[in-house]
Amino acid sequence: MRLRELFAADPGRGTGYTLRVGDLHIDYSKHLVTDDTLRLLRELAAATDVFGLRDAMFGGEKINTTEDRAVLHTALRAPANAVIEVDGENVVPEVHTVLDRMGAFADRVRSGEWTGHTGRRIRNVVNIGIGGSDLGPAMAYEALRAYTARELTFRFVSNVDGADLHEAIRDLDPAETLFIVASKTFTTIETITNATSARSWLLEGLGGDEKAVARHFVALSTNAEKVTGFGIDADNMFGFWDWVGGRYSFDSAIGLSLMIAIGPDRFLEMLDGFRIVDEHFLNAPAEDNAPLLLGLLGIWYGNFFGAQSHAVLPYSHYLSKFTAYLQQLDMESNGKSVDRDGKPVDWQTGPVVWGTPGTNGQHAYYQLIHQGTKLIPADFIGFARPVADLRPGLVAQHDLLMANFFAQTQALAFGKTPDEVRAEGVPEALVPHKTFQGNHPTTTILARELTPSVLGQLIALYEHKVFVQGAVWNIDSFDQWGVELGKVLAKRVEPALTEGTRIPDLDASTKALVTTYRELRDRQ
Numbered sequence: 128m129r130l131r132e133l134f135a136a137d138p139g140r141g142t143g144y145t146l147r148v149g150d151l152h153i154d155y156s157k158h159l160v161t162d163d164t165l166r167l168l169r170e171l172a173a174a175t176d177v178f179g180l181r182d183a184m185f186g187g188e189k190i191n192t193t194e195d196r197a198v199l200h201t202a203l204r205a206p207a208n209a210v211i212e213v214d215g216e217n218v219v220p221e222v223h224t225v226l227d228r229m230g231a232f233a234d235r236v237r238s239g240e241w242t243g244h245t246g247r248r249i250r251n252v253v254n255i256g257i258g259g260s261d262l263g264p265a266m267a268y269e270a271l272r273a274y275t276a277r278e279l280t281f282r283f284v285s286n287v288d289g290a291d292l293h294e295a296i297r298d299l300d301p302a303e304t305l306f307i308v309a310s311k312t313f314t315t316i317e318t319i320t321n322a323t324s325a326r327s328w329l330l331e332g333l334g335g336d337e338k339a340v341a342r343h344f345v346a347l348s349t350n351a352e353k354v355t356g357f358g359i360d361a362d363n364m365f366g367f368w369d370w371v372g373g374r375y376s377f378d379s380a381i382g383l384s385l386m387i388a389i390g391p392d393r394f395l396e397m398l399d400g401f402r403i404v405d406e407h408f409l410n411a412p413a414e415d416n417a418p419l420l421l422g423l424l425g426i427w428y429g430n431f432f433g434a435q436s437h438a439v440l441p442y443s444h445y446l447s448k449f450t451a452y453l454q455q456l457d458m459e460s461n462g463k464s465v466d467r468d469g470k471p472v473d474w475q476t477g478p479v480v481w482g483t484p485g486t487n488g489q490h491a492y493y494q495l496i497h498q499g500t501k502l503i504p505a506d507f508i509g510f511a512r513p514v515a516d517l518r519p520g521l522v523a524q525h526d527l528l529m530a531n532f533f534a535q536t537q538a539l540a541f542g543k544t545p546d547e548v549r550a551e552g553v554p555e556a557l558v559p560h561k562t563f564q565g566n567h568p569t570t571t572i573l574a575r576e577l578t579p580s581v582l583g584q585l586i587a588l589y590e591h592k593v594f595v596q597g598a599v600w601n602i603d604s605f606d607q608w609g610v611e612l613g614k615v616l617a618k619r620v621e622p623a624l625t626e627g628t629r630i631p632d633l634d635a636s637t638k639a640l641v642t643t644y645r646e647l648r649d650r651q
């Protein structure tokens with residue numbers, strides 16, 4: 128199947144193979160599919176009961192079977208009058224109670240009414256969290272930077288490498304710094320370690336008065352007991368629930384740092400954006416259902432063409448962390464090799480998701496996408512207008528950015544034949560080098576501008592796409608047992624590093640590495 132031929136055969140393809148969801152214009156014409164392919168893929172979705180599982184998810188059923196949990200991130204953006212029950216209890220009122228508390232707190236910080244221990248206003252907000260408790264707020268803070276309170280400084284600390292916290296706080300004044308400790312479980316070693324170090328830094332800076340902690344630390348968690356055990360007042364805790372997965376948690380209390388940055392109204396606009404796509408996914412027929420379509424297209428390449436990866440390439444500097452966010456969303460959800468009953472699957476599951484903002488990637492790795500031997504389906508995300516208040520000269524650069532955006536998907540789809548190369552007078556020996564095979568599939572997602580609502584729409588689109596794929600593959604997209612083994616082993620190795628105790632019963636390679644590490648570290 129050649130894209131050149133598909134377009135030649137159907138002049139209406141460029142407008143016909145498009146969808147509109149909320150503010151998102153989605154063009155899927157540059158895919159290696161016909162109406163027949165799409166019909167068959169929809170039959171696959173019907174045969175695997177994707178919509179049945181969707182309804183079970185929205186209805187609060189415990190579809191995360193290995194953890195016996197409901198999967199209700201959609202309840203986090205449900206309207207206040209919705210009724211969504213888990214174990215017979217409507218969860219929506221609690222969601223809105225927390226949102227209201229977050230809003231009140233965010234307003235107090237933004238207005239300067241919430242002061243630090245010494246009475247100075249808060250000027251710096253440091254979110255300490257990792258995985259889903261970091262990537263969402265950190266990504267969205269960058270994405271919506273044009274909407275943020277510029278007089279406040281925001282930092283995001285995740286890595287247990289002390290350098291992360293060091294660089295985040297070295298130029299900050301503790302008297303003006305608020306730490307937001309974000310951890311669903313409040314047991315994550317990286318986060319608790321960084322939070323403990325941050326507390327010492329704060330107390331050292333403020334004369335050691337433990338009472339300071341209450342003015343400078345808040346927690347976002349499902350685990351009240353651990354939060355109070357850490358010394359954070361229950362009044363300064365914003366809760367969420369076990370039916371919110373870590374990588375789906377960013378529009379829960381985990382979004383507090385973002386809410387302080389952009390203000391409660393903008394945050395609610397973002398939730399409205401999520402809801403637009405939730406409702407679309409729930410109600411649109413299969414033929415027009417964007418998450419279904421994107422999920423099935425991914426399956427088409429992964430399961431039928433053997434594609435191993437999927438690139439997400441935003442043409443917006445503000446979306447610099449978007450793909451990193453999607454990596455957790457997609458790869459932690461669908462990086463599974465047993466089905467829901469625990470039996471090995473004999474089909475490919477989740478792809479490697481990767482990518483960085485255009486046009487930077489064009490001057491780095493696009494060579495391989497254009498002329499390499501691998502099939503890499505890609506999503507191109509772009510906007511018609513820049514969002515920040517740019518100087519006129521910089522506004523003009525936007526058309527140049529977007530010219531690249533359109534040129535790339537065109538080049539990928541249609542390539543350049545040897546005859547076209549020859550016609551340019553290229554010497555015969557160079558013709559193969561300058562030929563572009565084309566036929567590289569891409570989806571183009573275009574919106575007017577990157578508003579909070581549009582960001583919410585984009586994230587929900589990918590959340591539900593990942594859901595669709597997991598449903599077809601019959602895997603549990605909502606657990607993450609694969610992260611556990613490394614945590615357990617780290618605990619076992621750590622005493623050998625920190626306390627210098629006998630190296631435990633390790634394999635020969637790890638034992639030798641630990642020995643070398645200790646020698647290097649302790650050498651004078």
Ligand SMILES: O=P(O)(O)OC[C@H]1O[C@H](O)[C@H](O)[C@@H](O)[C@@H]1O
Nearest residue numbers: 258259260310311312315373610
């Ligand atoms: O929010 P926390 O409980 O601290 O968890 C932080 C992250 O670490 C875990 O290991 C999981 O793999 C992630 O899904 C989670 O987002």
